[in-house]
Amino acid sequence: MLKWAIFPKPEQFRKRIVGSDPRAATCRGKLQSKRSKLNMEINKELMLRSGAENLFKATTNKKMKETVALELSFVNSNLQLLKEQLAELNSSVELYQANNQILIPMIPLGLKETKEIELRDTFKDFILEHYSEDGGDYEDALAELQDLRQAMRTPTRDSHGIALLLQYYNHLYYVERRFFPPDRSLGIYFEWYDSLTGVPSSQRTVAFEKASVLFNIGGLYTQIGTRQDRATQKGLDSAVDNFLRAAGTFQYIHENFTNAPSMDLGPETLQMMVQLMCAQARECLFAKSRLAFTEGKVGNDSEEESGGGSGGFSGSNGSDSDGQADDDETADSEPLQLDIDQCLELGQESAHVGDVYEKVYQAISQQTVKDYVPYSWVSLIQVKREHYRALAHYYVAVGLIDHLGALHQRTKDTLMFLHDNKESKLPIPESDGDRKYLGKAHLREALLLHEEALRLNRMCRELRKKDQLAELLRTTRDATLNKYSEIDEEDDFQEVMDPPPVLPSTTYQLNLSYPDFSNHRVTDLFKCLGPVAVFNAKHHWSAPRTVHLRKRDDEGYGFSVRGDAPVVIAGVEAASLAHIGGMKEGDYLVGIADKDIKWSSHADVVEKIRSAGNSLKLRLVTPHNNRTKNSFSKAKLHGGISPTSTTSSSSGLSSAGSSVSYPASADSYSPPISEVGSTRGGSLMPFSLFKKGSKDRKGFSREEIIHDNVIFR
Numbered sequence: 001m002l003k004w005a006i007f008p009k010p011e012q013f014r015k016r017i018v019g020s021d022p023r024a025a026t027c028r029g030k031l032q033s034k035r036s037k038l039n040m041e042i043n044k045e046l047m048l049r050s051g052a053e054n055l056f057k058a059t060t061n062k063k064m065k066e067t068v069a070l071e072l073s074f075v076n077s078n079l080q081l082l083k084e085q086l087a088e089l090n091s092s093v094e095l096y097q098a099n100n101q102i103l104i105p106m107i108p109l110g111l112k113e114t115k116e117i118e119l120r121d122t123f124k125d126f127i128l129e130h131y132s133e134d135g136g137d138y139e140d141a142l143a144e145l146q147d148l149r150q151a152m153r154t155p156t157r158d159s160h161g162i163a164l165l166l167q168y169y170n171h172l173y174y175v176e177r178r179f180f181p182p183d184r185s186l187g188i189y190f191e192w193y194d195s196l197t198g199v200p201s202s203q204r205t206v207a208f209e210k211a212s213v214l215f216n217i218g219g220l221y222t223q224i225g226t227r228q229d230r231a232t233q234k235g236l237d238s239a240v241d242n243f244l245r246a247a248g249t250f251q252y253i254h255e256n257f258t259n260a261p262s263m264d265l266g267p268e269t270l271q272m273m274v275q276l277m278c279a280q281a282r283e284c285l286f287a288k289s290r291l292a293f294t295e296g297k298v299g300n301d302s303e304e305e306s307g308g309g310s311g312g313f314s315g316s317n318g319s320d321s322d323g324q325a326d327d328d329e330t331a332d333s334e335p336l337q338l339d340i341d342q343c344l345e346l347g348q349e350s351a352h353v354g355d356v357y358e359k360v361y362q363a364i365s366q367q368t369v370k371d372y373v374p375y376s377w378v379s380l381i382q383v384k385r386e387h388y389r390a391l392a393h394y395y396v397a398v399g400l401i402d403h404l405g406a407l408h409q410r411t412k413d414t415l416m417f418l419h420d421n422k423e424s425k426l427p428i429p430e431s432d433g434d435r436k437y438l439g440k441a442h443l444r445e446a447l448l449l450h451e452e453a454l455r456l457n458r459m460c461r462e463l464r465k466k467d468q469l470a471e472l473l474r475t476t477r478d479a480t481l482n483k484y485s486e487i488d489e490e491d492d493f494q495e496v497m498d499p500p501p502v503l504p505s506t507t508y509q510l511n512l513s514y515p516d517f518s519n520h521r522v523t524d525l526f527k528c529l530g531p532v533a534v535f536n537a538k539h540h541w542s543a544p545r546t547v548h549l550r551k552r553d554d555e556g557y558g559f560s561v562r563g564d565a566p567v568v569i570a571g572v573e574a575a576s577l578a579h580i581g582g583m584k585e586g587d588y589l590v591g592i593a594d595k596d597i598k599w600s601s602h603a604d605v606v607e608k609i610r611s612a613g614n615s616l617k618l619r620l621v622t623p624h625n626n627r628t629k630n631s632f633s634k635a636k637l638h639g640g641i642s643p644t645s646t647t648s649s650s651s652g653l654s655s656a657g658s659s660v661s662y663p664a665s666a667d668s669y670s671p672p673i674s675e676v677g678s679t680r681g682g683s684l685m686p687f688s689l690f691k692k693g694s695k696d697r698k699g700f701s702r703e704e705i706i707h708d709n710v711i712f713r
Contacts, residue, residue, distance in 0.1 A: 042198040045079045103287075104384060104472060106226040106239075106280050107377055109219040109246075109273070112212050112264070113193040114153055119146060122186050126179050131529055132543045141525035145171065152213065157223050165217045166520040169210060174524045174532060176206040181537040194262050195219065196269075196372045201261040211257040211265050217515060218249035222277065236288040240281045241513075247277035248512035263372050272363040272373075276381075278510055279356040283384070285508045286349045293342045340407075343399025344414045345507070351392035352504035357385040379460035383453050387473065390449035392502040394480050397442035400435040401487060419500045436487060441499035443484040450477035530590070530598035531565050542622040544590060547581045549616045557609075557616060559583055566590060566598050567605040569620070584622055591619030 052075060056068045120142040124135025135142075152168040155161030180186065190209040191202035201208075225242030229235035254270040263269060338346070361381050364373055396418065407415075412428050429435040454473050457463045464470070529535050549557050558576020561567050569587040572578045590598050592608045600608075609616060 042079065043193070043200045045075055046199065049075045049079065103230055103468075104283075104387065105380070105466065105469060106222075106283075107276060107380065108222040108226040110195050111155075111216045111219045112195045112262075114212065115191045116150065116153075117188065117190065119149075119188065122188055123179055126186060126537075127529070130181075130537065130540075131535065133529070138526060138528070145175065145525055155216070155220060157220060157227075161220055162217060162224075163520055165213055165220070166515065166517060167522050169213045169217075169515075170517055170520055170522045171525065172206055172210055172213070174522075174526065177532050177536040177538070178526050178529065179537055180206055192262060194372075195264045196374075197263055199263070203261060207257055208260060208262075211253050211260055212262070214249055214253050214257075214515065215265060218246045218253075218273070218277075221246035221249065225280070230284060230287055231291075233288060233291060236284045236291070239284045240288075243277045243281040243284070244510060245513045245515075247274045247281070248514045250274045250277070251512055252514045266368065268363075268366055268368045269372070272360070272366075272369050274512075275356075275360045275363050278512075279353070279360050279384075281510060282353050282356050282506070282508075283388075285506075286346075286353050286388070289349055290346055293338055293346065338395075338398070338402075340399035340403040340411055341414065343395045343402075344411070344418060347392045347395035347399070347502050348418060348505040349507075350388045350395060351502040352506040354385050354388035354392060355504040357381055357388065361385060374462075376460055376462035379456055379463050382456045383463065383469075383473070386449050386453040386456065387476070389502075390446040390453065390480070391476070392504075393442040393446035393449065393499065394476075394483075396502055397439040397446065398483065400429065400439035400442070401483070403435060404432065406430075417505070418503055437497065438499065440484070440487055441497040442502075443480060443487075445499045446480045447477070447484060450480055453477075527599075528596070534566060534588070535598065540624045541588065542624070544619050544621050545582075546591075547578075547583060547618045547620060549577050549581050549618070551577055551614050551616075553614065561589065561602070561605060561609075564601045567600065567602055583618075583620065587620040587622050589618060590621055593617050 049072065052068050052072045056065060056072065059065060059068070120139075123142055124138070127133050127135040127138060148164075148168050148171065152165055155164050185204050187204075189202045189204055190206070190212070191200055192208070192212040193200050195215065221242045225239045225246065228239040228242070230239055250270045250273045253265065254267055254274070257265065258267075260266065361378070364370060364378055364381060370378065407428070407430070415428050429438050450473065454470075454477065457470060457473060524532060551557055556576075557578050558573040559569055559578035560571045562570035567589045569578075569583055569585055569589065572583050572585055588598075589605060590596065592605065592612070595608070597605055597608070
């Protein structure tokens with residue numbers, strides 16, 4: 001299980017992300033750089049073709065139509081060549097493999113490319129228009145967001161790159177709620193190039209940006225998993241973990257994002273990639289079992305669970321507890337001879353891998369997928385399918401031929417299941433001669449499948465260039481042929497037998513690992529705008545207004561407050577100072593004096609009102625949908641106001657008010673309510689500082705009272 005490093009805090013983060021460009025640092029980076037250039041050229045040709053097609057439809061001049069048709073043929077030819085070059089780059093899987101390993105290559109995914117977008121000016125205008133604040137005050141936050149997106153375009157191929165993409169994804173949650181209203185567009189288009197075809201797609205929704213970022217997270221997992229050292233138990237465990245994380249990421253996209261314009265985000269393509277990553281994880285698990293048996297790490301009766309966590313896997317006959325092979329112990333020792341039970345288990349595991357790749361081939365052969373996937377991928381999947389089917393027959397044959405003596409009951413049960421098919425049941429070979437005869441049939445079938453794998457490899461131009469793959473296929477074919485030659489006798493005139501299929505079975509269960517966003521928490525860059533549950537692009541409110549209230553020592557202001565972050569005016573008494581000043585039920589308190597209180601708790605606001613004495617300066621905003629009590633009740637649910645508490649405290653200051661703390665997100669809590677100068681029934685306690693006296697304001701005219709308690713807009 002990988003342990004991800006915690007990414008730097010925002011104040012350290014910006015220094016690190018500026019200038020991040022790993023594309024020129026590694027072979028994989030150079031490959032991605034070439035892919036980026038091809039994407040731009042493909043986009044240029046698509047624009048030329050679109051313009052030529054429009055001109056062809058619009059013109060009525062016959063000569064002009066012929067000229068445009070000729071140009072269209074050239075553009076289509078260039079476009080086809082560029083797409084073939086991109087497919088060739090997507091086929092260059094050897095750059096992602098671990099060095100000096102003669103293994104069947106894995107299939108990694110290239111990352112989606114995106115264009116740079118200028119967000120600052122648009123967001124500044126929206127802050128001024130919607131939040132009535134100066135966008136220049138958020139210059140640092142906007143610059144950090146811009147730098148983060150720029151660095152996200154070129155992540156490093158390691159855990160830090162994964163952390164960078166996940167942090168940017170988490171920031172998009174706040175960006176979407178703050179700046180993208182559901183009823184109109186800001187004119188910002190997110191444009192991404194298809195990973196498989198290079199065709200650009202654009203949408204105005206942040207959901208497309210999120211899905212594309214998640215796709216790159218899955219792509220990075222495939223590249224990290226591919227480059228692991230699959231000659232060791234530790235490397236195989238890491239490869240399985242990364243492939244399962246990639247599969248979980250693609251499955252998460254499939255379940256949560258729909259109608260994406262990009263082909264690589266389509267449901268059929270995502271389902272194919274989920275199956276492909278699971279198949280590659282199965283392939284690594286088979287290699288792990290084979291490595292464990294040949295190194296003598298486990299016996300027939302040992303069982304364990306390996307992996308762990310959401311991205312782990314469980315099963316028997318795995319490695320030791322930490323998944324690492326002891327190189328010092330096995331470096332000078334000969335591999336142990338496999339017994340029949342181990343061979344039968346490897347045969348079933350190999351048959352299962354071949355069966356999984358058959359399902360991947362069916363998924364990749366769909367009409368909506370096969371035209372967009374490199375041909376070398378399809379060929380490699382077919383090669384793997386035939387190769388692992390051949391290995392299944394080979395291991396069964398070796399187990400049957402090399403075993404001497406009677407069979408144990410466990411072995412008999414395994415053979416009954418392994419050779420059980422719908423048409424007939426093969427009798428258990430009790431004697432050495434029967435086992436040799438059946439094993440020879442399996443070897444013959446393995447040879448045919450090995451030859452088919454070699455043929456498929458030769459048929460693909462890209463796979464022919466991969467010498468290590470051809471060498472491995474020939475080596476396994478030669479091993480099978482040598483085994484067959486050992487038991488083949490010239491005077492053997494026994495009828496040739498068709499071996500029964502090896503039924504697939506596995507001892508491992510895969511668990512997809514969805515992206516863990518909680519491990520990469522971020523701070524809202526625009527927190528000063530207020531709690532995002534209330535102050536977001538979906539809600540509307542009036543421009544802030546300032547209310548200045550002045551009172552005498554023996555009276556109150558005549559309003560009550562309720563809630564936390566933000567505190568809300570819960571009630572305004574008729575003919576009170578608050579009523580004269582223009583305060584309304586449902587108004588949000590956003591400032592006292594010159595201090596911003598959007599994030600302040602109920603107790604803090606009441607304390608600030610206490611300390612203001614007889615002169616109180618408030619800043620308020622009125623939600624447009626909170627003018628009535630019914631709409632105020634809805635605001636309680638969405639704005640963090642308790643819908644259950646409807647009574648006021650008799651003391652004028654709720655005893656619970658000073659002890660309630662507001663949460664960081666201010667999404668759900670039950671805040672208190674406090675009256676500021678209530679006159680209801682004389683129930684106020686004598687010590688209330690905000691009590692409204694029973695006497696009238698003698699000596700003051702109505703005009704003087706209104707002049708003292710005014711609204712500043």
